[in-house]
Amino acid sequence: MAEPAKTLDGWYCYHDFRTIDWPAWKQLSSEERDSILKEFLTMVETWDATQAKFEGSHGIYSILGQKADIMILWLRPTMDELMELEGAFNKTRLAEFTKPAYSYVSVVELSNYLPSDKDPAQDPEIQARLKPILPKWKYVCFYPMDKRRQGNDNWYMLSMEDRSSMMRSHGMIGRQYAGKVRQIISGSVGFDDWEWGVTLYAHDVLEFKKLVYEMRFDEVSARYGEFGTFYVGQTMDEDDIKPFFAVQE
Numbered sequence: 001m002a003e004p005a006k007t008l009d010g011w012y013c014y015h016d017f018r019t020i021d022w023p024a025w026k027q028l029s030s031e032e033r034d035s036i037l038k039e040f041l042t043m044v045e046t047w048d049a050t051q052a053k054f055e056g057s058h059g060i061y062s063i064l065g066q067k068a069d070i071m072i073l074w075l076r077p078t079m080d081e082l083m084e085l086e087g088a089f090n091k092t093r094l095a096e097f098t099k100p101a102y103s104y105v106s107v108v109e110l111s112n113y114l115p116s117d118k119d120p121a122q123d124p125e126i127q128a129r130l131k132p133i134l135p136k137w138k139y140v141c142f143y144p145m146d147k148r149r150q151g152n153d154n155w156y157m158l159s160m161e162d163r164s165s166m167m168r169s170h171g172m173i174g175r176q177y178a179g180k181v182r183q184i185i186s187g188s189v190g191f192d193d194w195e196w197g198v199t200l201y202a203h204d205v206l207e208f209k210k211l212v213y214e215m216r217f218d219e220v221s222a223r224y225g226e227f228g229t230f231y232v233g234q235t236m237d238e239d240d241i242k243p244f245f246a247v248q249e
């Protein structure tokens with residue numbers, strides 16, 4: 001049997017995609033809309049407080065295309081907290097004007113493919129990668145992926161050495177995008193339909209296409225990568241939420 005990689009697991013992630021029921025939203029009076037958004041923004045303030053204590057992180061994003069209108073991404077030390085957050089959000093009035101579009105459950109993951117002599121529990125850089133405060137970079141991209149298990153192309157039957165060497169090459173491509181694309185890789189075996197969630201951030205949206213395209217030629221993606229649905233959008237600040245939901249009277 002090939003040796004499994006050892007993983008370090010950080011904060012649990014819940015990517016929650018919704019479409020907005022705009023016709024129903026538009027039927028409300030502007031006072032009702034304001035009060036619903038106020039209730040939501042009060043909830044967001046509690047998430048901000050959690051993030052300020054480094055006990056989790058969150059992001060709210062507008063998504064382009066018909067697959068979803070918004071994504072809320074929560075990171076917390078336990079899955080239980082994510083369940084509470086989902087339940088609490090679903091009970092807000094704003095949630096009544098949303099429909100589920102997609103969701104993804106995973107946990108931030110680092111593997112031991114690249115040698116390291118650091119003690120992960122003590123190393124601040126590793127801890128910051130396992131428990132990331134989500135960047136406020138302008139653009140976000142999310143997609144789930146698998147490593148192929150088919151005929152001669154079975155990632156899970158390769159030796160640790162072969163997999164490490166491919167991951168080195170993968171990491172080298174990724175490093176060329178330092179400062180342009182930030183990645184958060186979250187493992188989801190046993191949690192969701194794919195093996196990993198890939199969440200990317202960029203200042204220039206075109207960098208997603210450049211990076212993902214370049215990686216397609218690298219063996220680990222070319223031969224072993226299988227990909228789910230791609231979502232792309234913009235990071236919303238709290239100040240962007242009201243304009244996003246604003247209706248022209």
Ligand code: VOV
Nearest residue numbers: 110111113167171174175177181183185196198212215221
């Ligand atoms: C933005 C840049 C970037 C950088 C620097 C980077 C580096 C690295 C390193 C060094 C490592 C290995 C150690 C670890 O940290 O786990 C990884 C690991 C991983 N990656 Fe990566 N990746 C990037 C980016 C990046 C992208 C864009 C993708 C999607 C692939 C594509 O074709 O669309 C990806 C996938 C993964 C996955 C699924 C894993 C886990 C594989 C496993 O079998 O366990 N990744 N990745």
